[in-house]
Amino acid sequence: MTYRVGIINVTGFAGMEAARLLWGHPQARISSVTGRSLAGQKLGEAFPHLACYGDMPITAEIEGDVDIVFSAMPTAASAAACAPFVRAGIPVVDIAADFRLKDPAEFEKWMGQPHPAPELLAQAVYGLPELNRAAIAGARLVANPGCYPAASILALAPAVASGIVDTQIVVDAKSGISGAGRGTGGSYGYAEVNEDVSAYKVAAHNHQPEIAQELAALRETGPVKVTFVPHLVPMTRGIHATCYAALKPGVSQAEVNAIYRDFYHDAPFTRVVDTPPHTKHTLGNNMCLVNPTVDLRNGMLVAIGVLDNLVKGAAGQAIENMNLMLGLPQTAGLDLPAVYP
C-alpha cells in the first residue's frame, strides 16, 4: 500500500523539504499540497528543484482523500489548519509550534497570544522518537519538535535522564539562515547576513520552554532551568547546539560515553561520535550527531548536537513520525547519506 500524504503550506522551506524527501519514500507519496500565495501554480514549476513533481497543482486547500497530513503553516496559524483533520480522525504531524507546549498558559506567555486550540493539546504527542517512540506510534496528533530543541534535547537527554548533571543548563545554539524561513529576506538579506555572526532573542526565544519541558519530563524530579541563546551563522542549513551543565562529582568521560551510547543504542538517527561533529556531515539527511565531552578541570559536561534544521529539525523528523504513526519502518525513505562537501 502507498499512503497518500497531504502537505499544508508546501511553499515554506519545511514544506518543500518534506516534498523533496517524500519523493523517494517507498510507501508514501504526496497526493495534495496547499500554498495560498501560489495556489493555481504547479509544484514542479514554482520550485525548479522539485521539477520531478511536474504538473502537481498547488491548491488553496487539501484536495481529495489523504491518509496523513503535514502542516507546515506558521506557528499559531497551524492549529486551525490541523484541527479539521484531527477531528476527522486523520493522522496529523504539526511541524509548527502549536502543540509542543503542554500548558496553554506557557504558549500564551511565549507566543503572545492565546492558544488557538487548547482542547486538542491533551492528545498531542511530542514527536521526538528517541524519547517517545511508542507514544508517537499510537498518536493521532504529533507535535514535531523545533529545530533548536531537537538538537539540544538529543545532546542533553542521556545526561539529564541519568542524573549525572545539575539542572541549571546553558544551551548556546548556532543556526543556518534557512531557519528564519523563506521570503524573510528583509532582515536576512545576503549582504547583511554574510560574514556575520549575531545572537538574537537572548534568553527570550520560544524554544527555551520547549527544551525545558522535555528535559524536565526525563527527570521527573522538578524543573530544569535552561538559558538558551540562539545565534545566526552564515550558512544555509544546519544547527549546532553546544550545551553546558555541571557534572556530578567524579563522573568520568568513560562513564559519560557509556551512558550516551546506551541511551541511543537503538536510535537509527542519533549517533554518538567521539570527536566534535560537523553540521555539514548531516546536510540533507535525517541524522543527529551527538558528542559529549567532560571538562575535568571545571567539572562541566559539554554536550554537542548537530543536525540539518530542515530535515531532522523539521521535515525529515515529520516523516520519521509519519512512519511510526502508520506502522511503517522508522527509517523508510530516510536512509540517506548526507550531501558532502
Next chain:
Amino acid sequence: MTYRVGIINVTGFAGMEAARLLWGHPQARISSVTGRSLAGQKLGEAFPHLACYGDMPITAEIEGDVDIVFSAMPTAASAAACAPFVRAGIPVVDIAADFRLKDPAEFEKWMGQPHPAPELLAQAVYGLPELNRAAIAGARLVANPGCYPAASILALAPAVASGIVDTQIVVDAKSGISGAGRGTGGSYGYAEVNEDVSAYKVAAHNHQPEIAQELAALRETGPVKVTFVPHLVPMTRGIHATCYAALKPGVSQAEVNAIYRDFYHDAPFTRVVDTPPHTKHTLGNNMCLVNPTVDLRNGMLVAIGVLDNLVKGAAGQAIENMNLMLGLPQTAGLDLPAVYP
C-alpha cells in the same frame, strides 16, 4: 580648507559607503546627510559601523550650506534630487544612472520612463577619470559610472581606443550581492542566494548601453556592439568583468601589454597586472585591477577588470570625482590598502 559634503540618501549601500570613506578624508567632511525612511535618527546609531559619526542627524533634506552634493538616490528619482543643487551652482556627483546616457531617448528605452531632467543632460560629464579627467575637473554635474560599466570599460578601453579589437564585444560580468542594494532581501535572501550563481537580465540590463556609449566615444568610428550578461555570485562585494573581443590579426601579448600599461601609466587607481586578478584584492579600496590575455589559438582578447562595486564602482569613484571637481589631489582620502583576507 575643509569642504562640506552633503549626501542625499545615506541609507543605501552607496551612500553609507561614501560616509565610511569620507571619515578619513583630509580635506572634506560630511556636513549633512538625508534618508527619508530614517529621518530623525542618528547616523552613528542607525548604522553601528559608522558609530564614529556619533550624533550626526539623518534629516529629510540637506541642511545648511554644502560645498558639494552626492546623490545616492535610486535611478530616476535622483535627477529631481540633484536639480536644485545643480541650478544653484553647487557641484553634484550623481551616483545613480540618471545622467549617464547622453541621449534621453536611450534613457527612456532602457529605464521604461521619460528622462526626468533632460535639460541638464548636456552639462553632465561621465565620471570616469581614466577617460575624462579634464572634463570632470571642469564639471558642475558628474554622472558617476555604474559598477558594471566601471569594471568593463576600464578592462576594454585601451584595446578599443587603440583599435586592436573588433567592435563586437561580449562582457560577462559577475557581481557580489550588495550590488542589488540594501533591503532588497525579498529576492536576495541569504538562504536563496548562498551557494548559487545565476545570470539575470541577459542582454537586457541598462548598463549595456552605458558601456557601449563610452566605448564608442573612444573610437569615434561608429558604434560598438556590446552583449552584456550580468551574474550574481555569493559574495557581498566585488565585480569581475570578463570581456571578449576578436583581436586584429597579428597582435601579440607583448603589444597588448604595452598598450594597456601606456594607457594607464598615470592612472592612480587602475593598475595593469600580469595574472588574473582577484576581486578580493580590491575589497574596500578604490583600485581597479586590469589584466589582458591574448588567446592566440582563437585570435581573441580576454580582458578582465575587477573592483569593489561600492568603492571604485560607486562611492570611492564619487570621491575621486569630487577631488577633481574641487581641485584636490585625485587620491585624497582614497590612498588605502584593500582589506584582505
Next chain:
Amino acid sequence: MTYRVGIINVTGFAGMEAARLLWGHPQARISSVTGRSLAGQKLGEAFPHLACYGDMPITAEIEGDVDIVFSAMPTAASAAACAPFVRAGIPVVDIAADFRLKDPAEFEKWMGQPHPAPELLAQAVYGLPELNRAAIAGARLVANPGCYPAASILALAPAVASGIVDTQIVVDAKSGISGAGRGTGGSYGYAEVNEDVSAYKVAAHNHQPEIAQELAALRETGPVKVTFVPHLVPMTRGIHATCYAALKPGVSQAEVNAIYRDFYHDAPFTRVVDTPPHTKHTLGNNMCLVNPTVDLRNGMLVAIGVLDNLVKGAAGQAIENMNLMLGLPQTAGLDLPAVYP
C-alpha cells in the same frame, strides 16, 4: 540482479559522491572501494556523511569480483588503473580526463605528458548520453565528461548541431571550489577564496580542447574555435557555463527555443528552461538546466548551462553511463529532486 560496483579512489570528491549516490541505487551496490592514503580504514568512519556504509573497508586495490569499475583517480594516473579491467572485459567508466581526447597528441599538448595508454583510446566512448546514448550502451570503456565540458556542451549542442551559430565560440564558466578537488586547501583555503571571484588558466585550461572536439563532432564541417575561461566563485558545488556565439541572421528566439526543446525532448537529465537557471536548483542531483537567449540587438546567442559539478559533472554522470552500459533504466538511482535551499 544487483550489480557490484568497484570505485577506484573513493577518497576524492568524485569518488565519495559516487558512493553517496549509489547508496540509493535499486540495482547496483558498491562491493569494493580503494584509496591508498586511507587503505585499512572504514568508509563509514573516514567519511562521516557515508556512515551508512558502516564497516566497508577501504583497500589498496579493488578486491573480489566486480561487474563494473569507476575510476576517480587523478588524470594521467587513471589510465593505468583502468587498463587491467578494460583488458579483462569488465566495463569501466573513467571519471578522469585520460580517455576524453581522441587524439593522443592533443592529450600530450594539453596535459604536458605522453598519453599513458594510447592503445585503448580507440574503444573509448565520450560519455555524454545526450549526444552518444547508443554508443555508450555498447561501450566497454566510457570517458566521463569533464564538469565544465558537460555544462558547456549541453548548453551549446543544439545550436551547433543545427548550424544556427558561427563556430567562433566563447565559454565563460564559473565553478564552485569543490571542482578543485579534496585536500587542495593550500591554494583554496577558506579565508583566501571566500568573498572572491577570479579567473584562472585563461584560454589555457585542458577542458578547452574537450569542448571543441565534441562540438566539432556535432558539426562535421570543420573545427570549432572555443575560447574558454574558467572562474572560481565562492560556493562549494555548481557550474554555470555562459556561452556566446554569433547567430546566423534572422534566427528568432522562438526558433531557438524549438530547436533546443526538440534536441532534448527525450533527455531525462537535461531540461530547457525559459529563464536563467540557478546552479542551486541542481544541487545534489543529476540535472542540467539549459537556457538559450537571443540578443537581437547584437545578433548573439547566449546559451547557459548549469549543473552540479560532482553529479552531472562527475559521479552522477558516471552512474548514468553505468546504467546505459549495463542495460538498466537510464535514470535508475538518479531520479532525485535537488537539495534546496
Next chain:
Amino acid sequence: MTYRVGIINVTGFAGMEAARLLWGHPQARISSVTGRSLAGQKLGEAFPHLACYGDMPITAEIEGDVDIVFSAMPTAASAAACAPFVRAGIPVVDIAADFRLKDPAEFEKWMGQPHPAPELLAQAVYGLPELNRAAIAGARLVANPGCYPAASILALAPAVASGIVDTQIVVDAKSGISGAGRGTGGSYGYAEVNEDVSAYKVAAHNHQPEIAQELAALRETGPVKVTFVPHLVPMTRGIHATCYAALKPGVSQAEVNAIYRDFYHDAPFTRVVDTPPHTKHTLGNNMCLVNPTVDLRNGMLVAIGVLDNLVKGAAGQAIENMNLMLGLPQTAGLDLPAVYP
C-alpha cells in the same frame, strides 16, 4: 616625528594586517618587514592588496634601525625573535602567545613545550588597554592578547571585577576561519569549511588559561574557572564570544548596564551596546562591541563580545599598544569606521 616600525613575519594574516593598518598611521611607518619564505620578494607584489607599499623588500631579518618591533611569528617561535630587541631596549609587541601566561609551567602544560624565554616573562605586560593602560604605557615588552581572550575578557571584565557573578564561567566562542592562519588550507579548505559549523579543542584550547588568568587578576579573591569551547563558522573574519555566568541574586539589568558603561566609559575601542552586536559591525576596525543581558528566569548573565580577530584581536590591538608605549594618542591610526556590508 614618525616612528619606524619593524614587522617580524609580515607574511601571516596578523602581520599583513598590521601593514594594512599602519599605512594610514599619522605618526608611524613601516621601515622593515621580514618573512623567510618570501624573503627577496617585494611586499607590494607578494600581496596585491598592499600594492601601496610598492618596492618595500621582504627580508630575512629586520634591517636598519627601528623604534618598535611587532612579532607575528608563530607561538613558541616568537620569543626567540623578540628577545634580541627586548634586550637592546627596543619596545616589542609580541602578537603570538609566548608572553601571555605569567607562569612558565602553565605555558609548558598548554603548549606542550618548555617556555622559550622564561627570563623575560616578568617584564611582559598583558596588552589589553581596557585593563592595563598604565602598565602598557610603561612597558618594553607587551604580550598582545589572543583573539578569543580579547573578546571574552572584554565581555566579562565588568561583571567579574564588580563581583556580580560567580566564578564558574562558560565561554562559547565562534570564530571566522582567518583565525586559523594563512596557508592552513589542508584542514580549512573552502569546500570542507563552507556551510559548516564545528567545535574544536573542546575545553582544551590554550586560550582557556589566558582568559582565566586575566579574569582572576580582576578579582584577586581566588581562581576563576572557565570552560572555553571555540567553534569555527564559515566567514573570514570575526569573533563572537558568548559568555555565561550565574548572577548574584537580585542583580538587575539596569545595574548591569550601569556597571558595564561605567567600566568602559573612557575606553575608546570598547563600546557597550543595547542589543546583540554583529561581528560584521566591527569588520576591519579596532572596535569591540559588548552587550550584557540578564536572564532573569534563570539568574544568569549572558555577556557577548564581538570584534575582528585580525584587528582588535591582533594587529589593531598591537598598534593600540604601540601608541601607548610610544606616548602617542591611543587611537592614532585606528579611528576607522568598519567595512559594511
